[in-house]
Amino acid sequence: MSRDSNIVYIGRKPTMNYVLAVMTNFNSSDMKDVTIKARGQAITTAVDVAEIVKRRYMKDLNVSDITIGTEEIQQQEGGTRNVSTIETGIVRS
Amino acid sequence: MSRDSNIVYIGRKPTMNYVLAVMTNFNSSDMKDVTIKARGQAITTAVDVAEIVKRRYMKDLNVSDITIGTEEIQQQEGGTRNVSTIETGIVRS
Numbered sequence: 001m002s003r004d005s006n007i008v009y010i011g012r013k014p015t016m017n018y019v020l021a022v023m024t025n026f027n028s029s030d031m032k033d034v035t036i037k038a039r040g041q042a043i044t045t046a047v048d049v050a051e052i053v054k055r056r057y058m059k060d061l062n063v064s065d066i067t068i069g070t071e072e073i074q075q076q077e078g079g080t081r082n083v084s085t086i087e088t089g090i091v092r093s
Numbered sequence: 094m095s096r097d098s099n100i101v102y103i104g105r106k107p108t109m110n111y112v113l114a115v116m117t118n119f120n121s122s123d124m125k126d127v128t129i130k131a132r133g134q135a136i137t138t139a140v141d142v143a144e145i146v147k148r149r150y151m152k153d154l155n156v157s158d159i160t161i162g163t164e165e166i167q168q169q170e171g172g173t174r175n176v177s178t179i180e181t182g183i184v185r186s
Contacts, residue, residue, distance in 0.1 A: 044136045047177040051163045066159040068181070070144045084140040088161070 006031050010038035010046045018049045022090065023057055032092050033064065039071060039085040050088045064089035099124050103131035103139045111142045115183065116150055125185050126157065132164060132178040143181045157182035 006025045010018050018036070025034045038046035054061045067087045072080040099118045103111050111129070118127045131139035147154045160180045165173045 041134075041137050043140050044134055044177065047136050047161045047179060050161060051175075051177050055163060063161060066161065068140045068143060068156060068159065070148060082144075084137065084144050086140060 006033075007035045007037055008049075010036060010042045010049060012042070015045050015048050015052065018045065019052050019057070022049060022053050026058060026061075026092060034090050036088040036090065037085070040083045043084060043086045046086050046088055050090060053090065058092075060093050061090050062093050064091045099126075100128045100130055101142075103129060103135040103142060105135070108138055108141050108145065111138065112145050112150070115142060115146050119151060119154075119185060127183050129181040129183065130178070133176045136177065136179045139179055139181055143183060146183065151185075153186050154183050155186050157184045 008018060008021045008025065022034050022036065025031045036046050036050055050063055054063065066089070069085045069087075070082050071085050073083050075081050101111060101114045101118065115127050115129065118124050129139050129143055143156055147156065159182070162178045162180075163175050164178050166176050168174050
């Protein structure tokens with residue numbers, strides 16, 4: 001990753017926390033692109049964040065590409081569990 | 094949409110119901126591509142379905158493109174609410 005890109009990991013906090021995090025990245029550091037990453041139930045929040053930033057606050061942004069995948073998570077009780085992931089690239093046009 | 098494409102809408106049923114629906118589309122009707130559509134919390138299920146079909150059952154499939162969007166939903170108590178949507182295209186390679 002170059003210095004021109006940055007990553008926001010989506011978790012269980014309120015959606016607007018991540019919306020602010022993405023906008024802060026774009027505004028405070030001349031970032032040209034930000035990647036939003038999430039897994040499991042947070043995937044829905046990741047899509048919400050991308051849509052809210054783009055439609056409500058920074059209309060010069062575009063979703064560049066979206067990739068989905070699967071990660072193996074180690075479970076405390078042993079064994080592994082598969083969880084889906086999403087990566088959404090957002091670029092300033 | 095041509096006859097070569099088909100759509101599976103993801104709702105609140107168990108994930109494997111939709112996995113089967115996608116596979117049935119590919120197997121029973123010579124479909125070359127299937128589109129998975131979901132909105133709101135079902136977005137996570139949509140990603141799970143695409144990953145499970147591709148990794149576990151039909152390894153000749155690829156995710157062709159993923160688009161996200163926003164829909165306005167009419168609320169019963171009046172007014173509208175925005176909900177995020179996802180469309181995942183799956184093609185047989």
